[in-house]
Amino acid sequence: MAADTSARLVVAIETSCDETAVAILRGQELLASEVASQIALHAQYGGVVPEVASRNHLRMLQPVIDSALAKAGISLNDVGAFAATCGPGLATSLMIGTSAAKALAIGFRKPYLAINHMEGHLLSPFFGTSEGIRPAIALVVSGGHTLLVEIEGFGRYHLLGQTQDDAAGEAFDKVGKLLGLPYPGGPNVDRIARDGDVARFDFPRSMLHSDDFNFSFSGLKTAVRYLLPKLETVSLPDVCASFQEAVVEVLVTKTLRAVQAKRQHVVALSGGVSCNSRLREAMRAACAARGVELLVASPALCTDNAAMIGYVAALKLAHGESSSLASDIDPNLRLVA
Structure with missing residues (x-):
């Protein structure tokens, strides 16, 4: 049975990298979710510059909070709890959000x-579902992480595998x-791959047949x-289609292998890369063929956002949990110890 999370209004802040995000929830009801993107600022550098990110979090956080409050139709006096991402992420970015939430x-x-x-990413596919958190095999796939996790219930997670190099x-x-594509490259590869031949280049599927649930994508990039x-x-x-197909085949094959090994019946897919159209298509087909239920986070919950942070906080x-005001950020925070 899903936990009753209707008691308090929660303001959640997410500043782990380059997105300044604030969400307001009443239990599992999302009242507002605002995101100020910094993609255009970092595109000129070809990637995220930590100093630029933190300075813009400082500049944007108050306006984003004000916007979320206005959209939700509440004031800070109505709020019952404040939450923030404490890790993993860029230290200077994490400090902005946690300091504000603590204050x-x-x-x-x-x-x-x-x-x-x-x-937050792990549980985002369950956000808004009537059943709440259920046992599942979760694939969390993003710019910084690629994880296979067995979920027993809320707070009970077992790491099955992760990338050994590049996410x-x-x-x-x-x-x-x-390939000379604009930053960020992932969405552009996905877009261009739709017109390509997935079999044109035979790129390696590293660790596809290993007897574990780990991943490796560095060799594919080098190829x-x-x-x-x-x-x-x-x-x-x-090139885009063949490369993308190699990544997707490994992700889908290992996820379904974990489903079989752990005798689970649900796959939860989340993280920024879960927006990839080919990954969603292939995972949906593989799950349907095996009678496995697929839960996919909505696109708004896949990239960095505060709604998923507020969901976990609720x-x-x-x-009955809360955190000490003396707790610190952890840029290398692990999901499972």
């Missing part, structure tokens, strides 16, 4: 909750850069780099 908690004498960014999203962005100088003319659609409040 609000102190000022209004309300509980503070430090939330693991990865737990899938990192590989997408690096290949996009090799693309070595291929490009050998081509007289580069067919961007074919669940923690419902379970």
Whole structure:
């Protein structure tokens, strides 16, 4: 049975990287979710610059909070708890959000909750479902992480496997850069791949047949780099499609292998790369063929956002949990110890 999370209004802040995000929830009801993107600022550098990110969090956080409050139709006096991402992420970015949430908690004498960014992604496919958190095999795939996790219930997670080098999203962005595509590369690879031949280039499927649930994408990225100088003319659609297919095949195969090994019946897919159209299509087909239920986070919950942070905070409040104001950020925070 889903926990009752209707007791308090929660303001959640997410500043783990380059998105300044604030969400307001009443239990599991999302009243507002505002995001100020910094993609345009960092595009000129080809990636996120920590100093630029933190300075813009400082500049944008108050306006984003004000916008969320206005959209939700509440004031800070109505709020029952304040939450913020405490890790993993960029230290200077994390400090902005946690400091603000702690200050609000102190000022209004309300509980503070430090939330693991990865737990937010992990549980986002369950947000808004009537059943709440259920046993599942979860694939969390983003720019910084690629994890396979067995979920027993809220707060009960077992790490099955993870990337041994590059995360899938990192590989997408690096290949996009090799191909001269605008930052971020991942969405552009996905878009261009729709017109390509997935079988044109036989890229490696690293660790596809290993007897564990770990991943490796560094070799695939290197294979693309070595291929490009050998081509007289580069067919961007074919390279993108063949590369993308290699990533997707490994992700889907290992996820379904974990489902079989753990005798689970639900797959939960989340993280920024879960927006990839080919991954969603292939995972949906593989799950349907095996009679497995697929839960996919909505696109708004896949990239960095505060709604997923507020969802975890609401669940923690419902379970009687809160965090110490003396708790610190952890840029390398793990989902499972």
